[in-house]
Amino acid sequence: MPPTVQPSFAQRAGLAIVAGLLMAVVAIVVSLADRPGPPPSVLKDAVAVNALFKGIPEQGNTVGAADAPLQLVVFVDPQCPYCRQWETKVLPLLVSDYVRPGKLQITVQILHFIGPDSTTAATYLEAAGMQNLLWPTIELLYQNQGEENSGWFTNAFVRSLGRSVHGLEVARWQRDAHSSTVSSALASSEALASQSKVDSTPTLLLGRRGGPLQLLPLKTLLPQGTIPFIETALKGTAQ
């Protein structure tokens, strides 16, 4: 019987390492297949959102005519799914029927308590406000909002968002997002939320221009939950 040749150390080690590499490759492939794909170059609904706000005056985090008789303040978190519902179902109607005709001015206060994606998104939203383009930016963000705390607000998403907002100077926007002006604006929103006893999002405060703001008891995030209050308040301003 011929003597059996024992495999060398290199052969045995190589076999084990190759087996390990194969297992790792399988795990990596499964892991990558589980990832959401990159966002499109231009985000969904970009054309409609840009058209919605086109020609309406914006100043920082406020949209609408400065002499509008009614003022609405909205507290939101960029990751909040209920805010998304309000922003996508109610806001477009408010903009077209009340803001564009000069009856209503809306101010958004951005909070970021849900998680890291909220904080990053909030900085980019405030930075868009420095170019008076916060509103199409936040509306597009909500139209394309990812799963809460899933890491969806990536650099790729930022680039797509920047490309999707008409008139936004993207390089300046990305610089501004890390500025002390943005940090101060976010701190101010938090302070205002605390002062107004806002403990959930979305929270809406409505009032006449220059007058006290009242908390809107939102019973539904559909238009019928907000618009009747606007109509009633408008009737009040007409008297």
Place this chain on the structure above:
Amino acid sequence: MSKWLRTLPVALVLLGIAVCFYILEAKAHGGLACPIGGCEKVQSSVYSHIGSLQLPVLGLLAYLCLAFALLASGVKARMVELAIASAGAFFSLYLIAIQLFVLQAICMWCAVSDLGMVLFACLSLLRLQAEMRTEAS
């Protein structure tokens, strides 16, 4: 096989199990201590799980498999140990790259576990060599 080749892998497995348990516990109840920041960003990212399987659970399974492999003797056991450790090490290097280049945030606990796995794979290589020498003599 030298004393440190026997004891250091055991220490690394215990450390890995402890770290994985800690991450899972802290994620479940909040309050993951993070001295260098970045843990929350990494742990809440899409890379923190494969489907519904959280990566610390996968790490725990890998370390438990290594613990069983450590208990067994012989060249075949060392080869299985090296294969599992290599798989863990390659996957850990991938996760470190994700943290550095994709998330641009480092989770200290994940890094400890990842680097521990890479070190374990290097030790497994030496352990296989030592086991083969012992068998040959």
